[in-house]
Amino acid sequence: MVVASAPRIELHGVSHRFGEFTAVRALDLVLEPGRIHAVIGENGAGKSTVLKLIAGLLRPSAGAVSIDGDVLAAGSPRAAMERGIGLVHQHFMLLEPFTALENVMLGAEPIRRNILGGMRFLDWIGALDFDAARAKAQALAADSGLDLDLDARVANLSVGEKQRLEILRILYRGARAILLDEPTAVLSPLEAAELYRTLRRLALRGHTIAVVTHRLDEVSRFADEVTAMRRGECVLREQLPPRHGRLDASAEASSQPEPEPSALILRLTRAVMGGDVPASAPKPPVAPGAAAVLELRDVSVRGVGTRRLDNVSLRVHTGEIVGIAGIEGNGQRELATALAGLLDIERGTILLDATSPFAGHNDAAARVRAARARGLITVLDDRHHDELLLDATVGDNLVVGDLGLADEALIQKRRFAIFAIEPRSPSRLASELSGGNQQKVVMARAFDRTRHSLDPSTNAAHQPRALVLDQPTRGVDVGTARILHDAIIGIAAAGAGVLVISADLNELRTLCHRIVVLREGGLVAELPPTASDEDIGRAMLGVADRSGREEAVA
Amino acid sequence: MSLFSLTTVGETLRIAAPYACAAVAGVWAERAGVVQIGLEAILLSSAFASVVGTLASGSAVVGVCAGIIMGVCLSAAHATLVHRTRIDAVVCGIAWNLLAYSGTRLGLRALYDSASNSPSIAAFRIGPTGNEGWQVLARVLCDPLSWLAFTAVVASPYVLNRTRLGLRIRAVGENPTAARAAGIDVGRTRLLALCISGAIGSLGGIHLAFDQHRFEAGMSAGRGFIALAAVVLSGWLPGRAALACVAFAFLEALQFVLQDIGQASKAITLAQMLPYAAVLVALGLGVGRRSAPGGLGRHAEN
């Protein structure tokens, strides 16, 4: 079933401005049918904007997007869709309470025509033909290898299933050009390989595929062609040799050897960073016999819906950085919010320096403040939901939650200076900052949040005792990520215990002394930072380890 | 008159019709994601328009049409303003209520030179006269407006759950950004939903006016607000919202019964508080905690 007429998409001199800010500058780009085209770049380089321009969600300020030679009517998602273009957004565009099938058919619903026959003008009130929709969806799913329960509610699907649903949905709409925005950001390595296998199958059928990603190893393994963007401009374009990742549908991605950081990856890194990246500071080893700073004993917590944390026991020692790996939604958020004091603990105890950090409070707000005063500091993963007031000033964001405890002007000034926050004015709104600078605000506040640092009689910065960081560099550019990594390593070296939860295995390898894996609310494995993606991925998915090593965690 | 007689049943159904129409109208609006606290305005303005239409043309059918057009226009204006200008829907709804309240009074003065009510209209006089229980019930059952209201209540769940339009309305109400990404025109879908909402709500207003055979200033008397409560209590389900309205109507019919039993105590006047207090208690006990449509009051974003 080769699709004969997958569209060839061309961008000619396309620019896009958001107010003063130019997101994309005079970009030329050609996406050919039958190929996987990767677009890479740092945050804010304009990658996502390019996809939105092609999908008609944004209107180019200059230049034109053409499909098979016809210029696309600007700013019309419907027109782009009708031309066979489908976009999978970074944040899933799914209706959570609806079934998968309802999501698939939405916007192109088949109608039963028993009674009203040819009265097309009454289609809008026509009865939905779920059987026809199911048959079509099942055929498409089988053809492209997208395994999915169509009658499940989306809210109950895993992240990987939601991703497959998104792809199935645009295929259902007749998309022959598939654009994906950071599709692997929330996937485990095995799921990512699976996704690329599906994409390859679709490319072999003649579809046009474009993937925006910041994972350079994926580019070298799976893409046919790569465009690197920096500050809205194309800085590098390369055709990749076919041996890189030309997997046909039957090839086992995970059985391929982990590619070494090749010359290609180095070239790509330099292109997106605009130069060489300074290496991270090396992490000092944990002193033997170091005392436990943070300890969880058989902790069980109930989270949103069916999510929970079950009998988790974990110890973080002074000077140690422990990484938590796992597929999103397997208890990471419950772990972080429980340590922050936001959730009631069903069973078990949390100890900071051998005593409870929550001082027996029953009320979440009081627990949060008590833990913070003791030096147990938590940064949650969803920056815009939990950490940052986008419509408040940077100055207010630096002190939110700490009013009434200390000399506000003093701590605001001190926190502002911890990282070089750009623009250098505390009166700017947080929403005006880039993702990296937003995270600097959040981390500066966290690093300077112990009781001592809030004591007005002292101006010295005091270290937290224990730091819990959930996705500390998500949506943050590589340069800022390095700065934050160095700071985290520094704070551990000074004696704090650090727990890092991250979907980015490279980040965990860089930072951590050991990596534990969370699956279905329980800790299932402990691995050294040298473990391969494949080993960690197997533990995340619960696939039996070939070496049979699945340790209990001390 | 006993507690459960044919009269009580008839009265309950008669009283329930405007409530139920307004509540189902509220469900349609809010399932599409548009906060609608202007139900009161729809009841009042369509009641007025139906009376004006009837008096002007001499035909009750024309009156009904005028009332429906009024309700649809008001509701469509709400949808358009909220979508295009992003005005706060709550504030907008309050303005509609104020506009309808003052506007209909102004209209009464302008057209009929009265501060309180219009001349009386014939409306539909179908069914037996008299106050026997069966006669009361038969009158209710013969009233074409009752049947229109009943049809709207029964058809709403089907249309919302089983049709293309219903799916799209629920989609824009649940997550307008995602619906837009699926190629659905959020503004147009909401406008359509609000037109349906306005039409159903106007049936309630027309029923009120035809039931009294005239328009009275402020005759909606807070029914739109009770209907809004029914929407929340029902968990945004049209059938249940209508049922809740029947319960309210029963409480109201009960007041007549109680007053009929005798002026045992002036505390009886407090019985008027029953529906409102019942709503508060029910909400406090967690009835209707079923979550609101996820996109209620939200706009599509890039």
Next chain:
Amino acid sequence: MRGLSSSQQRVVFALAGALLVLNLASFAFGEAPPQTLARVWAGTWGTPYGVGQVLFKATPLLFTGMAFSVALRAGLFNIGTEGQLAIASLAGAWVATKLGANVPWFLAVPVVLAVSAAVGAAYASIAGAMRAKAGVHEIITTIMLNRCADVVLPWILTVALSVDGVRTAAIAPGARTAGLDTWLPSFHGSAASLAFPFVVVLAFAVEAWLRRSRIGREFEWIAQSPSVCEAQGIDVAKRRMQAMLLSGALAGLTVMGTVLGYKGYFELGLGAGAGFSGIAVAMLGRGGAVQLVAASLLFGTLAQAGLAINARVPRDAMGVLEAVVILLMGATAFASARVEPAPSEPARDKGGAA
């Protein structure tokens, strides 16, 4: 329009719309628009008496406008100021009738105000508690509480207080707030009282306090994002409750303009409508105390103008006008502030309503 700021543009639009409605209404009632306008001017800002009446009409609106905007600061829609001010006014008036005839004003007035504020806050606390404990949206509860007040008030007046059914006895003379004509004789005959300068000072004081204090700043942060505030250790439920209490107390203080400064007793319907108009005042007066006072004066002018033209054009025209002003102000607020979103911002929580 180019040279005007967006808020100035909004006011121009709203006033133009109001003028249009007024002209249409007067035309419909066979009155030449210029004559109606002349009546409006003479009845409001054209004479000292008119000015006094405008200030009198603006007084309750500024109380309720403040009440609504304080709650809105914390992201809450207190639609219930109408019921709160009614119950609180009755309570304050009742206490004022019980005071001895020779209780001096510096004791009587604060006592009555304290009682009214407390009762208003208590009534609002029902909605506050239901939001905090049961998660029920305050729009629906405050609407229900308004309806309850409508039923309870006549019952209290007839049954509990055993008076003639529509009003309380006269309040103690010490509790009366002096009319402004005591100092400014040209206001003679108008009902403007000391309550007006009091509420203006209060508006500025409350605004200044909310801007600077921890509680006021946390209110604003909660309105922006309750989830962030919760994660950062701010007690969101407590702050919301405080906002409702403060809002209810301010609504309760309306008693000063109606009972103490004007009637000298409470009767059914006294101050009715001020609650809903207060919402309009608050929406129009967003941004600060100056705007709030100006908005209350505008709506006070409309209310008084309604009385001035009532003989020829029914004053209900002013209700229509008020609605049109709200719609135009609200509709132009966003249109002028519309900007394209910043790149790669994920969907933001705008906070749903009932």
